[in-house]
Amino acid sequence: MAAGLSLLLLPLGLVINPELGLGPLVGLWLGGTLLGGWGPTFRVLLGGGVLCALLVAAVVFTPLTRTLAEGLIVNEAPQKADLIVVLGGGMHCGAGELEASSLARLEKGLELWRAGYAPRITLSDTVGEIFGDARCPSLGRVAAQRVQALYGDEGPEILFLPQMRTTRTEALAVAELVQARGWQRVLLVTTPAHSRRAAGAFRKLGLEVLSVNSSEPRFDRALAAPADRLQALTPLVREYLGLLVYRLRGWL
Incomplete structure (x- = not known):
């Protein structure tokens, strides 16, 4: 059971960093499996699996991704500049x-x-x-x-x-x-x-x-198809994490 639940950590890791190699992915799975062998961490892993499933459903079936994308865009008309x-x-x-x-x-x-x-x-x-x-x-x-x-x-x-x-x-x-x-x-x-x-x-x-x-x-900014919305998820999540880091460091 724990090994199966820990598989849910893999797509989460790929959302945050799609360039993860085989070694880190296997390490993520093994770490999740070991944590799942203990009662309290198993419940955390189970809750994380449920949250991942809900996140995927929200991305695929709701306007969430479009809302997230629109919140990141600042596009202005060009003017003469130096x-x-x-x-x-x-x-x-x-x-x-x-x-x-x-x-x-x-x-x-x-x-x-x-x-x-x-x-x-x-x-x-x-x-x-x-x-x-x-x-x-x-x-x-x-x-x-x-x-x-x-x-x-x-x-x-x-x-x-x-x-x-x-x-x-x-x-x-x-x-x-x-x-x-x-x-x-x-x-x-x-x-x-x-x-x-x-x-x-x-x-x-x-x-x-x-x-x-x-x-x-x-990704396709129209976000018309579920596949487009899933494809957009990684860059959007990384940008929101970037915004958080920049604010915490006082760079925004």
């Missing part, structure tokens, strides 16, 4: 390629540049460790190569934010850059579900920011 900030997304470290979220953000940033909203963009010169592989190439450098391939010398001015690890470090670097150059308005480009935390982190530092969303490649 700088377009393209926030970092993810990397496929083995192939050295930008993940879909990074591509979506870069595409939107270039769209704003082509429309004449600002003459320059920032890219995040990341460190490999944040993607779990010290050999991972810099997201910003790979993105810059893509811009160069598309536009050559006719492309936007690119400014690198060095040694970027988090949205917080990106906000700090942009604040320092804006102050040093005497700039004012910034167009902040990120994916919709990330926009509330990102805009809040930048505004906390006194920056004049307009949050301009890219497309959302991680």
Whole structure:
């Protein structure tokens, strides 16, 4: 019984971190099985299983996921600005390629540049460790190569934010850059579900920011089908956890 109930911990772990490998998943199952062998923790495990089942039912059969998604989005009309900030997304470290979220953000940033909203963009010169592989190439450098391939010398001015690890470090670097150059308005480009935390982190530092969303490649924002709602659950849960952490640290 305990072993069966502990299996319910696996989808919960994957919701929080879908990149968990086989080892951590097996450890999670074994830990749940051992805890389930003791009466008090068995009841906790049983209650957790019921809550997981209720959560899945709420995601699949109610508007919960759409409500959660809408609560994360800050999307504003672009205006003339001094700088377009393209926030970092993810990397496929083995192939050295930008993940879909990074591509979506870069595409939107270039769209704003082509429309004449600002003459320059920032890219995040990341460190490999944040993607779990010290050999991972810099997201910003790979993105810059893509811009160069598309536009050559006719492309936007690119400014690198060095040694970027988090949205917080990106906000700090942009604040320092804006102050040093005497700039004012910034167009902040990120994916919709990330926009509330990102805009809040930048505004906390006194920056004049307009949050301009890219497309959302991680899930279908219409959330019409149960599969779409389940797919959206992981990024939404992680963003709400991120908001909590940022508030507790005073970054929002």
